[in-house]
Amino acid sequence: MESNLLKFKIERTAHVFTLGELDENTSDVWIVFHGYGQLASRIIKKFDRLDLANAFVMAPEGMSKFYFKRKPLIIGASWMTKENRLDEIQDYVEYIDKVYDSLPSAKTCRLNVLGFSQGCSTMMRWLDHRRPDLHKAVMWAGEFPHDIEYASFKKYFNAIPNRLFCVGDADEFITPERVDQLNDFLDKHEFDIEIKHFIGKHEINRDVLSEVFTI
Numbered sequence: 001m002e003s004n005l006l007k008f009k010i011e012r013t014a015h016v017f018t019l020g021e022l023d024e025n026t027s028d029v030w031i032v033f034h035g036y037g038q039l040a041s042r043i044i045k046k047f048d049r050l051d052l053a054n055a056f057v058m059a060p061e062g063m064s065k066f067y068f069k070r071k072p073l074i075i076g077a078s079w080m081t082k083e084n085r086l087d088e089i090q091d092y093v094e095y096i097d098k099v100y101d102s103l104p105s106a107k108t109c110r111l112n113v114l115g116f117s118q119g120c121s122t123m124m125r126w127l128d129h130r131r132p133d134l135h136k137a138v139m140w141a142g143e144f145p146h147d148i149e150y151a152s153f154k155k156y157f158n159a160i161p162n163r164l165f166c167v168g169d170a171d172e173f174i175t176p177e178r179v180d181q182l183n184d185f186l187d188k189h190e191f192d193i194e195i196k197h198f199i200g201k202h203e204i205n206r207d208v209l210s211e212v213f214t215i
Helices: 040-047 085-101 118-130 150-158 176-189 206-214
Strands: 016-020 028-033 055-060 064-069 074-078 110-116 136-140 162-168 194-198
Touching: 016 040, 028 040, 028 085, 028 118, 040 055, 040 206, 055 085, 085 118, 110 118, 118 136, 118 150, 150 176, 162 206, 176 194, 194 206
Parallel strands: 028 055, 028 110, 110 136, 136 162, 162 194
Antiparallel strands: 016 055, 064 074
16 A cells, blocks of 8 residues: 655744844845755855945755764755655745745845855746846856746846856866856857856855955
8 A cells, every 4th residue: 555645834933044234224135045055054154254234145044954964063954855846846935935025125225146056946946936126146056947937037037137157167066067058058048147267166255256246
């Protein structure tokens, strides 16, 4: 006899880390999506040396946590796996909606998003779902998810004033071959995005982030 799958919608406590102040002086808001095995508290530290006098950074954390390493003990988070993937995607886009909706209703600030590694796919799926008015979209060492209908999405995405893809020359995951595939994808779907190369591995380079932050 085979087992049956039952589904229940439940409430959970989500964690979102922030830097800076959200007040009348804020001109830019950033929503930052961490990569696989990271925590939001770690990725947001990449912003702590930037001038945040007029910026507010929010880093929501994936709801699935696990022991990423045992020695030393490191806890990481993930946005999703292939197991019940559609449910997990629906859960996290609704979660990010709540993060976005927590911002002041009068959207006087410029909204910017940055996704690193697995966070790129998370970010892009949410953008496709919500299509917020953006000033800047930054994909960092990640991929365009295969399950977006790009024929309709590209008009929205190409209208974002600043669109960037950042990748290190020694990235162990986004290899030169993967970058070639990315360029083929961009050409095929007529996406207009600036690719910024830097010297480094699969990481957020603080110097490049500083450049991206001030565009």
